Amino acid sequence: MVDLPDRTTQFIDWYLAVVEAAELTDKRYPVKGLNVWTTYGLRARRRLDALLVQEIERTGSNPVEFPTLIPQTEFAKEAEHIRGFDAQVYWVTRGGETPLDVPLVLRPTSETAIYPVFQKWIRSHRDLPLNVYQIVNTFRYETKTTRPFLRVREIHFFEEHTCQVDDDAATARVRSNLETAKAIVRALALPCAFLRRPEWDKFPGAYYTVALDVPLGEARTLQIGTIHHYRENFSRPYGLLYETATGEQRYVHQTTFGLSERLLGAVVAIHGDQKGVVFPTSIAPYEVVVVPVPGAGADVGSLARDVADRLGRAGVRVVVDTGDERPGAKYYRWELKGVPLRLEIGPREASGGSVTAVDRLGKKGSIPIATLEAGVRGRLAEFDAALYARATERFSTAFRRVDSIEALRDGRAVAVVEWCGAEACGHQIEAAVDGSLLGTPEAPLPLPTLGEPRSCLVCGTAAGTRWAVAGRPL
Amino acid sequence: MVDLPDRTTQFIDWYLAVVEAAELTDKRYPVKGLNVWTTYGLRARRRLDALLVQEIERTGSNPVEFPTLIPQTEFAKEAEHIRGFDAQVYWVTRGGETPLDVPLVLRPTSETAIYPVFQKWIRSHRDLPLNVYQIVNTFRYETKTTRPFLRVREIHFFEEHTCQVDDDAATARVRSNLETAKAIVRALALPCAFLRRPEWDKFPGAYYTVALDVPLGEARTLQIGTIHHYRENFSRPYGLLYETATGEQRYVHQTTFGLSERLLGAVVAIHGDQKGVVFPTSIAPYEVVVVPVPGAGADVGSLARDVADRLGRAGVRVVVDTGDERPGAKYYRWELKGVPLRLEIGPREASGGSVTAVDRLGKKGSIPIATLEAGVRGRLAEFDAALYARATERFSTAFRRVDSIEALRDGRAVAVVEWCGAEACGHQIEAAVDGSLLGTPEAPLPLPTLGEPRSCLVCGTAAGTRWAVAGRPL
Known part of the structure; x- marks a missing residue:
C-alpha cells in the first residue's frame, strides 16, 4: 500500500x-x-x-x-x-x-x-x-x-x-x-x-x-x-x-x-484524487476490472472469467484480477490505477444472478447478469457523465473575477481581469499574479456573471478593453 | 504515367x-x-x-x-x-x-x-x-x-x-x-x-x-x-x-x-512486379478500390458509393476513386499502389446486379451485389492465397544446391552447401560467393531433394558437416 x-x-x-x-x-x-x-x-x-x-x-x-x-x-x-x-x-x-x-x-x-x-x-x-x-x-x-x-x-x-x-x-x-x-x-x-x-x-x-x-x-x-x-x-x-x-x-x-x-x-x-488516478473511459487501458471474491460453495473464479469473456466479446476493455491477494488489496490497487468500473463477484453474486458494480467515483449498484453488456455500458456512460460534471464544477470555481491589482496578489484562483490590451498594463498584471497574462478568451469563459468588460484594471482605459485571464503556468 | x-x-x-x-x-x-x-x-x-x-x-x-x-x-x-x-x-x-x-x-x-x-x-x-x-x-x-x-x-x-x-x-x-x-x-x-x-x-x-x-x-x-x-x-x-x-x-x-x-x-x-507494388491484404492501406466507369444512362457514381459504404460497414478498408481521370488511368494508378482488389462499376454492372472484380494479380471475375461482402472477402482470400503460392514458388527456385567452389562463383541463386562448421572453410565459401555464409537452417529449407549432408564442400570433412546457406546480403 x-x-x-x-x-x-x-x-x-x-x-x-x-x-x-x-x-x-x-x-x-x-x-x-x-x-x-x-x-x-x-x-x-x-x-x-x-x-x-x-x-x-x-x-x-x-x-x-x-x-x-x-x-x-x-x-x-x-x-x-x-x-x-x-x-x-x-x-x-x-x-x-x-x-x-x-x-x-x-x-x-x-x-x-x-x-x-x-x-x-x-x-x-x-x-x-x-x-x-x-x-x-x-x-x-x-x-x-x-x-x-x-x-x-x-x-x-x-x-x-x-x-x-x-x-x-x-x-x-x-x-x-x-x-x-x-x-x-x-x-x-x-x-x-x-x-x-x-x-x-x-x-x-x-x-x-x-x-x-x-x-x-x-x-x-x-x-x-x-x-x-x-x-x-x-x-x-x-x-x-x-x-x-x-x-x-x-x-x-x-x-x-x-x-x-x-x-x-x-x-x-x-x-485524480486521494486514492489515485481516475481515467475517463475514452483512454482507460481497462474500462472494467472483474474481481472474484472467494466464499463458501461458489465457483466465483469461473463466473468472473465468463463475465469478462462476455464483456470482451462486446468490445469492452476488461481485465480479471485472479491474483492471490485478498479482494480489498485488489480494490485498492485498481482504484490507484483509475479503472472506471469494478465488478465484484462473490457467492452472493454467483447465486443471485447479478454482479456488484462500483465505479471509480464510488457509486455502487448491481447489474443483472442477463443484461450484463448493456448494464456495464450504461454504468460506464453514467461514470463518464459524473466525471465530466465534477470536472466542470471544479473548472468554473477555479476562476475568479478580480478587479484590483491588490486582489490579484492573493493567488487563490485563476484571475479574470479587464485589460486594455497594452503590453505595459499586461506586464503589471503579470507582476501582480507572479505569473502570466494567459490571453483573451477565444470561446466564452464559464463565468455567467461576467457581462461586458468596461475599463482596464491597470490604467482605467475603456476603449478596447477586453476580458483576459492571468495565472501561474506550470 | x-x-x-x-x-x-x-x-x-x-x-x-x-x-x-x-x-x-x-x-x-x-x-x-x-x-x-x-x-x-x-x-x-x-x-x-x-x-x-x-x-x-x-x-x-x-x-x-x-x-x-x-x-x-x-x-x-x-x-x-x-x-x-x-x-x-x-x-x-x-x-x-x-x-x-x-x-x-x-x-x-x-x-x-x-x-x-x-x-x-x-x-x-x-x-x-x-x-x-x-x-x-x-x-x-x-x-x-x-x-x-x-x-x-x-x-x-x-x-x-x-x-x-x-x-x-x-x-x-x-x-x-x-x-x-x-x-x-x-x-x-x-x-x-x-x-x-x-x-x-x-x-x-x-x-x-x-x-x-x-x-x-x-x-x-x-x-x-x-x-x-x-x-x-x-x-x-x-x-x-x-x-x-x-x-x-x-x-x-x-x-x-x-x-x-x-x-x-x-x-x-x-x-512487386512491372506494374508496381502488390500488397497482401494484411497490410494494404486499402484492400479494395472502387472505380466508377461512366456510361450512358446509369448513375455509376452513386452505386460506387453504395458499394463502398457497404464494404466499409463490413470492416473492409475501401476507397472510391471519384476523380476526373479516365478509368484506365485510375486502374493504372491503383495497380501501381498495389491495392489487392479493384471493383469496376459501369452501366453494365449498374443494370446487371453484379460488379466486375479484378485482383492485383490480374484475375478477373464478377461478384453479385446481393452477396457483395462475402464475395469480396472470398476474392481477397483467394488473392492472398495466390500471392503466397507465387511467392512460395519463387522462393523455392531462388535456392540452388551447389557442390563445388567453382559453381559457387556463378552467383545465379542463393547457394545451399555442405559445410563442416570450421571458420576457415566458411570464409572460403564467402570468398567464392562474394558474399556471406548466412548460416545453418533452424527450420527445414524448401528443397525437397536435400537429404543428409555428407562432407564439407571445402575440406571434405564428414564429421559435423551440416547444410548451410550462402548468398550476397543487401
Missing part, C-alpha cells in the same frame, strides 16, 4: 507519487527528464493517440512522419523561430568518430523539418489545402525542473501542419482545429479555456497563438495544447509558393495544431 | 522507382538516408505495426517505450556490443550552447537503454519471465548506400527484450519468437529462411543469432529480422540478478527479437 501525499496541500508531491504508484511511468532512467513509458501508461497513451487520430482525420488531415534530425541549415531559416528554440535544442555533432559537416538538431517541433519538403509538394492551388499531421517524439533540453508527462526532455507529440490559400482559409483552419480540440478535451472530460496569447507570449514565428489551458488549483494553470496561425511567416523563408487559378505566384498561409503527452498528465492531475 | 525500370534486369532501380511512384516514401528530405513517410506508406506501416503488436502480445509480451537517448556511460558497458556499434552511432554532445557532461547516443538498438532499468525491475524469480517489446525509431550513421526501407539512417524498429530464469527458458523464448516470426511472415505472404548465423556474423554481444532471410533474385538476400540468445552476456555487465526460490542469486538469461521497416521493403521487393 502506498500512502499518497495530500492532493490539496502537496499537489506536486501527490502528482509525482501517483504517476509512479499507478505504474504510468518509471523515472529511474539514468538521464533526468527522460522517463520510461511502462506498460500501463503506454496503453493509456495508445488510447489517447487513437483518439487524436480519429478526431483529426475526421477533418481531412492525413498522417505523415518526417525525420527526427533537422540540418542546422534548415533549422536556422526563420529568425524568430530559431531564437525561440536555440537555447533548448539537442545538437548531434558526430556520426561515429566523424564530425558532421552540418550539425543536426533533434526536432524540438517540426516546422523546419517539414517545410523544405512542403516546398516540393506545393505547386498549384490544386495542391491546397494541404493538411497533414504526425505523432512523433520531440526533444527539448529543459533547464526547468522536469515532471513526468508535464515537462520532459523527450515529448510524445502530436502536430498538425497545414498550408492554405490565404489568411481567411488559415483562420478557418484555426477554427476547425478549435472544434477538434473541443471534441478531444470533451472525450477526456477535461473542461478547458481557449485563450489567445498576448503578442509577447506567442509561439516563436507565429502571427498569433491560441492555447488550451486547464486550471490546476489556486492560480496554477497548465497549457495542454496550442493552435497557431503563421500567416506567411514561414512560407516566405521556406519559399512555399503556389500558382493561383489566374497564374499568380502567392505564398501559402500556414497553421499548426500541437498536443502532447501533457494531455495524459492533465487527466491525472485534474481527475 | 511512370515507366518503371525493368524489374528483372535493373532490380534496384526498379525498387527505387516503385517506392516513390507508389507514394510510399519521399526521399527528397535534405539529409541523405533520412526519408519522409508519406501518407500511403505510413498507413501500410501502421497496419504492419498492428500485425506485430497482435502477434507478440499473443505470446504474453507487454509494450514499453524507453528513451531515445542513451548516456555514454551505460552505452559502453558491454564491450563487444559497443565495438559493434561504435562506428555507426550518432552522438549528441550539446544541449543549447552547453556541452553535455555525459554525451548521449541516439539509440542504434536499445539493450543499453533498457537493461539499467531492468536492473531495478528484477528482484526475484517471481519477476520472471520479463517479456517486453517496443516499437520505436532507431538511428544508425550508415556509411553504405541508403535505400528506402532497406537501409536508412532512422529506422522504424520493433524490438522485444526478455529476461528468463536460465538458458533453457531463454532457448524456449527463442523458439516462441520463431513461431511468432513465422506467423508474421505468413501474414505478409513472405516465405522466409530461418538461419543460425555463424559465430563471426552474430549480433555484437550475442551468444547466437537466428536471422530471417528472404531471397531477392540471383544470389542476393535480405535480412528482415533477427532473434538473439544473449545468455548472461548483458546480464553480467548490467547486474541483472534475481533470487531463486531457494535464495540463490543468479544472472538472468536474455533474448531479443528484432524486426523493422525492412519488412515493408521486403513486401515491395518480393511481391
Whole structure:
C-alpha cells in the first residue's frame, strides 16, 4: 500500500507519487527528464493517440512522419523561430568518430523539418489545402525542473501542419482545429479555456497563438495544447509558393495544431484524487476490472472469467484480477490505477444472478447478469457523465473575477481581469499574479456573471478593453 | 504515367522507382538516408505495426517505450556490443550552447537503454519471465548506400527484450519468437529462411543469432529480422540478478527479437512486379478500390458509393476513386499502389446486379451485389492465397544446391552447401560467393531433394558437416 501525499496541500508531491504508484511511468532512467513509458501508461497513451487520430482525420488531415534530425541549415531559416528554440535544442555533432559537416538538431517541433519538403509538394492551388499531421517524439533540453508527462526532455507529440490559400482559409483552419480540440478535451472530460496569447507570449514565428489551458488549483494553470496561425511567416523563408487559378505566384498561409503527452498528465492531475488516478473511459487501458471474491460453495473464479469473456466479446476493455491477494488489496490497487468500473463477484453474486458494480467515483449498484453488456455500458456512460460534471464544477470555481491589482496578489484562483490590451498594463498584471497574462478568451469563459468588460484594471482605459485571464503556468 | 525500370534486369532501380511512384516514401528530405513517410506508406506501416503488436502480445509480451537517448556511460558497458556499434552511432554532445557532461547516443538498438532499468525491475524469480517489446525509431550513421526501407539512417524498429530464469527458458523464448516470426511472415505472404548465423556474423554481444532471410533474385538476400540468445552476456555487465526460490542469486538469461521497416521493403521487393507494388491484404492501406466507369444512362457514381459504404460497414478498408481521370488511368494508378482488389462499376454492372472484380494479380471475375461482402472477402482470400503460392514458388527456385567452389562463383541463386562448421572453410565459401555464409537452417529449407549432408564442400570433412546457406546480403 502506498500512502499518497495530500492532493490539496502537496499537489506536486501527490502528482509525482501517483504517476509512479499507478505504474504510468518509471523515472529511474539514468538521464533526468527522460522517463520510461511502462506498460500501463503506454496503453493509456495508445488510447489517447487513437483518439487524436480519429478526431483529426475526421477533418481531412492525413498522417505523415518526417525525420527526427533537422540540418542546422534548415533549422536556422526563420529568425524568430530559431531564437525561440536555440537555447533548448539537442545538437548531434558526430556520426561515429566523424564530425558532421552540418550539425543536426533533434526536432524540438517540426516546422523546419517539414517545410523544405512542403516546398516540393506545393505547386498549384490544386495542391491546397494541404493538411497533414504526425505523432512523433520531440526533444527539448529543459533547464526547468522536469515532471513526468508535464515537462520532459523527450515529448510524445502530436502536430498538425497545414498550408492554405490565404489568411481567411488559415483562420478557418484555426477554427476547425478549435472544434477538434473541443471534441478531444470533451472525450477526456477535461473542461478547458481557449485563450489567445498576448503578442509577447506567442509561439516563436507565429502571427498569433491560441492555447488550451486547464486550471490546476489556486492560480496554477497548465497549457495542454496550442493552435497557431503563421500567416506567411514561414512560407516566405521556406519559399512555399503556389500558382493561383489566374497564374499568380502567392505564398501559402500556414497553421499548426500541437498536443502532447501533457494531455495524459492533465487527466491525472485534474481527475485524480486521494486514492489515485481516475481515467475517463475514452483512454482507460481497462474500462472494467472483474474481481472474484472467494466464499463458501461458489465457483466465483469461473463466473468472473465468463463475465469478462462476455464483456470482451462486446468490445469492452476488461481485465480479471485472479491474483492471490485478498479482494480489498485488489480494490485498492485498481482504484490507484483509475479503472472506471469494478465488478465484484462473490457467492452472493454467483447465486443471485447479478454482479456488484462500483465505479471509480464510488457509486455502487448491481447489474443483472442477463443484461450484463448493456448494464456495464450504461454504468460506464453514467461514470463518464459524473466525471465530466465534477470536472466542470471544479473548472468554473477555479476562476475568479478580480478587479484590483491588490486582489490579484492573493493567488487563490485563476484571475479574470479587464485589460486594455497594452503590453505595459499586461506586464503589471503579470507582476501582480507572479505569473502570466494567459490571453483573451477565444470561446466564452464559464463565468455567467461576467457581462461586458468596461475599463482596464491597470490604467482605467475603456476603449478596447477586453476580458483576459492571468495565472501561474506550470 | 511512370515507366518503371525493368524489374528483372535493373532490380534496384526498379525498387527505387516503385517506392516513390507508389507514394510510399519521399526521399527528397535534405539529409541523405533520412526519408519522409508519406501518407500511403505510413498507413501500410501502421497496419504492419498492428500485425506485430497482435502477434507478440499473443505470446504474453507487454509494450514499453524507453528513451531515445542513451548516456555514454551505460552505452559502453558491454564491450563487444559497443565495438559493434561504435562506428555507426550518432552522438549528441550539446544541449543549447552547453556541452553535455555525459554525451548521449541516439539509440542504434536499445539493450543499453533498457537493461539499467531492468536492473531495478528484477528482484526475484517471481519477476520472471520479463517479456517486453517496443516499437520505436532507431538511428544508425550508415556509411553504405541508403535505400528506402532497406537501409536508412532512422529506422522504424520493433524490438522485444526478455529476461528468463536460465538458458533453457531463454532457448524456449527463442523458439516462441520463431513461431511468432513465422506467423508474421505468413501474414505478409513472405516465405522466409530461418538461419543460425555463424559465430563471426552474430549480433555484437550475442551468444547466437537466428536471422530471417528472404531471397531477392540471383544470389542476393535480405535480412528482415533477427532473434538473439544473449545468455548472461548483458546480464553480467548490467547486474541483472534475481533470487531463486531457494535464495540463490543468479544472472538472468536474455533474448531479443528484432524486426523493422525492412519488412515493408521486403513486401515491395518480393511481391512487386512491372506494374508496381502488390500488397497482401494484411497490410494494404486499402484492400479494395472502387472505380466508377461512366456510361450512358446509369448513375455509376452513386452505386460506387453504395458499394463502398457497404464494404466499409463490413470492416473492409475501401476507397472510391471519384476523380476526373479516365478509368484506365485510375486502374493504372491503383495497380501501381498495389491495392489487392479493384471493383469496376459501369452501366453494365449498374443494370446487371453484379460488379466486375479484378485482383492485383490480374484475375478477373464478377461478384453479385446481393452477396457483395462475402464475395469480396472470398476474392481477397483467394488473392492472398495466390500471392503466397507465387511467392512460395519463387522462393523455392531462388535456392540452388551447389557442390563445388567453382559453381559457387556463378552467383545465379542463393547457394545451399555442405559445410563442416570450421571458420576457415566458411570464409572460403564467402570468398567464392562474394558474399556471406548466412548460416545453418533452424527450420527445414524448401528443397525437397536435400537429404543428409555428407562432407564439407571445402575440406571434405564428414564429421559435423551440416547444410548451410550462402548468398550476397543487401
